[in-house]
Amino acid sequence: MPTVPLDAVHEAAGARMTTFAGTRMPLQYAGIQEEHLAVREHAGLFDVSHMAELRIDGPDALAFLRYALLNDAKKLRVGRSHYTMVPNDHGGLVDDAYLYRLDDADWLLVANAANRHAVADRLQAVATAFEDVQVRDVSDAWALLALQGPAAASLLDRHVAADLTDLRKNDTRATTFHGAAVRLARTGYTGEDGFEIFVPPADVATVWHALIGDGVAPCGLGARDTLRLEAGFPLYGHELDGEHDPRCTPFAWVVKDKPFAGDDGWPSAPPCGRRLVGVRLDERGIAREGYAVRRPGGGAAGTVTSGTLSPLTRDAILFAWVDADLATTGTPLEVDVRGRAVPATVVDLPFFAPER
Template sequence: MSSTELRRTALDATHRALGATMTDFAGWDMPLRYGSERDEHIAVRTRAGLFDLSHMGEIAVTGPQAAALLDHALVGNISGVKPGRARYTMICREDGGILDDLIVYRLGETDYLVVANASNAGAVLEALTARAAGFDAEVRDDGDAHALLAVQGPESAGVLGSLTDADLKGLKYYAGLPGTVAGVPALIARTGYTGEDGFELFVRPEHAARVWEALTEAGKDAGLVPCGLSCRDTLRLEAGMPLYGHELSTALTPFDAGLGRVVKFEKEGDFVGRAALAEAAERAAAEPPRVLVGLVAEGRRVPRAGYSVVVDGRTVGEVTSGAPSPTLGRPIAMAYVDAAHAAPGTPGVGVDIRGTHEPYEVVALPFYQRQK
């Protein structure tokens, strides 16, 4: 796909004016970094960072049977989500393979907003539309109606608080409420993908530049900086958060990924993939599948997705994500490894990096957890 065919967010001109390095991400022209990705990463960990996430997919599900449809289409108990709250969940195929991981916001009694990963937004929309047959509910692609900004980091509440009428202190994690930001309507959610406290702001695309500029001005004294996708990836890696296409895929069920807790067999009615997921749960209980673990390098070489995890020359797993960690000061990775080698401190574990078996320490995830 050429650069002329890439989709651009409402903040495209803003990113270019800031000198961002742009990249093709899931068909969108997105900022990779503005300067030093390490500096952007550290700003989010210690102060605040501002992200454009408008490439994410937004799907509205509305109507009298919206909750029933989502209970049928997704693995979670969505009807149990109270208005104003959000839930992390997944949409699976009939065979139990993960189509995508999602956040579902309940905006009202019969109104939901499903947020999908950019690379899977079309597939999720298609699946929800097909699964809506027989339900009194409407599934609508709402992506063009939203720009999505995120302010993340320990100073984020202070920065955003100066621009909104919303009660941020009373806004719990995984909750969202309508309000105004810089004088324009917004859905303000206490969610994020960085391991820090923070907020995601859904606004109309025509309001995005105004909100970005207001947040930038309000965050000057707090050290807020614009942040690209590169540091978002290292932040989520340190926080042990899975990324679709790396830790999650159609080849894995939620139980294979160690996320079986999101599957709610106790909810009323049948749901897509239930039988296959019940079998996956039984298999996982009888013989634990490969376990997602953290790996910390003893040396300086960085592991990448697809590299083999080895013990005594034998392959016992595979790296799913790897990068230098600005917080730890050493390369880190997430990997699926055989259960026999998954315990923290397991001796003799290495990663095959271009034919050399580099030593790595097995650690429990996450690598980093903020002090609350």
Template sequence: MKTTPLHQAHLALGAKMVPFAGYEMPIQYTSITSEHLAVRGLAGMFDVSHMGEFWIRGPGALEFLQYATLNDVAKLKVGRAQYSMLPNERGGLVDDIYIYRTGESEYLMVVNAANIEKDWAHLNALTQGFEVQLENASDFFGLIAVQGPHAVARLQKLTDTDLSSHKKNDTFMGKLAGKWVRFARTGYTGEDGYEVFVAPDEARVVWEALLAAEVTPCGLGARDTLRLEAGFPLYGHELTDETNPLCTPFSWVVKGHKAFHGKQALLQSPCARRLVGLQVEGGIPREGYRVLKGGQVVGTLTSGTHSPILKKGIGMAYVEAEWAEVGTPLEVEIRGRMAGATVVEMPFVRL
């Protein structure tokens, strides 16, 4: 089991540790709900150092990324970032990712921890014919996500860099707690905040400084409930090797005006089922639960939880296309009984 540079910090705080993507990670420190509410109300931080980072460099870097990803990388100016996806040749997805343009011919790609080896092999297999160099730098970064309505103010106490002047998806270098870091105004909670890329041997100093600045440590449990309220997908759940993104609310990522790997297969794949948000009354939906209409199974939950903000069950599910319209009443089978559900727009919580 691998550990992050902050492993000892988690143990010192009494975190409950669990295996995740080959790492021992904190699931919670106090409770998932209290950590969730700390992010929604003030500021919380997550150790996400298990995520993978690849450098893509060279005169052909842009051309390569245009082919390897679905979003339009040409729109990125230096110091900007975008959410994107890696398509496979079958019309499905290798992973969902974030791309940061850090120089004229230099990009940083952040990938999901469980997919580092798969993504690395996939990208390298696509490099033929492109003047590009790839570097797997996953072991050379610590990564701390600081999120919440007070996140920027708490971070500002620890840096001379003006953080409030930067927009969502900006990325830049600066000092935090006396250490050089890369700031990125991105995140996975629906809240404002920054993700902080830091050298592994300096991550603990930054973490402790954030603790002293009254940023609440949060585990993967709250990270999952927060991303669900925000309507964000999780690879391996909403997105898979077989998922056509055009059948999801994230179809905006697909930029059909450009050539990309597997384009014909992706554009021609039918959407027999569509990914929808479900609000559930009288129960907590979970991954794998069946969705029914008139006694017939019409779908399956990919993720589900109790929303601490709405105080209701929420989840995402793939349902037969004819039942995917917002407002459609459905049912979710929860431990042998039926709970009423309604297809709703995402995000579930508007922030």
């Protein structure tokens, strides 16, 4: 089975391992709740080296990315990054992703591990219509760590050459970490301040041990999931997929008004019979993926896509597709929690936002 470069480090530290997207990964270290709270209160470190990295370069790279992706790459100056989506040919997504502009004609796209080949294939197919652009899968050339939490900047600052005060949210810059060449991006998947650290596999242990030695909590995929859910971020395969139109979700802002590869198969205005919303249970219980959503006392009205008990607020929170007339904040619903109709309410996203 494929492993991450730090596999032996995780094993030796007693992490519980799991298989995710075909790669053996740490699920948890001290426990999901403890790791979750460490990130909200101080800092946590995630090994997300399974993520896919694609390098896109050449004189036509900008024109290509504007066509291949749903957000508009033209908005990115060198050293900036944004959230984007890879459309398919029939009104859904191949993946969601993060796009970084490293230089004028040099870009990095970070995609979900499970979609590594689908995204690479899609981009390479779209690229054939452009004269001078290359799409290369460079996933194996990079390990990726995410340092997340309110203390992230002060912890990272002492290890890197770059001055972090002028690295703002969504900025990215190449620098060194105790001599090792790394790329920092002030991005993440937790709702907290934090950094993603791209580092060659040979140097990833140096970065990991330095930060863990500073008291940063090692974190697994379990806490990564509860943190992203609390922060109101989608996960491909749950909130987003190949069949649902992203314009019917809270992430519709990503889809910019411009031509894109596959748009022939997309309705010009999405029907949105159902919409993706954030929901909170009003009574005790936990809603899980696949549970049915109903009108109060009535018929089927949707399905839960992800759900958990928020480790921070102790509320049961979830994403669900619901009939469009029920998608307004404050609308009462019911969620079928193993045969029990639990009252619930549509709420604004994010479920939790740290004070800035």
